[in-house]
Amino acid sequence: MQFDISSLExxxxxxxxxxxxxxxxxxxxxxxxxxxLVLAGAxxxxxxxxxxTLLAVVHGINSAWDRLVHHASTVDVSGDFQPQPAPSTGTYPRVILRDS
Structure with a gap:
């Protein structure tokens, strides 16, 4: 049976x-x-x-810097420099400046 579309109103x-x-x-x-939604999710x-990733990098840099500063503050450098007479007076030893 053929459907005739012309019969529809x-x-x-x-x-x-x-x-x-x-x-x-x-x-x-x-x-x-x-x-x-897919693009927004991606x-x-x-x-x-x-x-x-950026937060991890910044945290890693801060952590490494903190360890470096902490290690540098515990190093004793007094043995590395021997007192030498100052060129002008010959009596005062050189001063090693360290941060506190």
Whole structure:
């Protein structure tokens, strides 16, 4: 049995066409929304990876600097420099400046 579309009324054809157009439009909006969510998620993931990497690098630099300063403050450098007479008077030893 063959379906004859010419037997349908104009109002029915308009209604079916409107439903088909609405379905196509809804599918397009849903696909665009899904793509937007995927792109937003990928952007957020990329931002979090970059931000956490930068924070880890800064934390590592701060930690290494703190260890270096702590190690430098515990080193005794008094044995490295022997007192020498000053060139002008010949009586005062050279002063080693250290931070406290």
């Amino acid at each position: 104009t109002g029915t054809l308009v209604f079916i066409g409107t439903l088909v157009f609405a379905f196509i439009l809804a599918a397009f909006v849903l696909a665009a929304g899904l793509i937007a 952007g957020k993931l990329t931002w979090m990876v970059v931000a956490n």
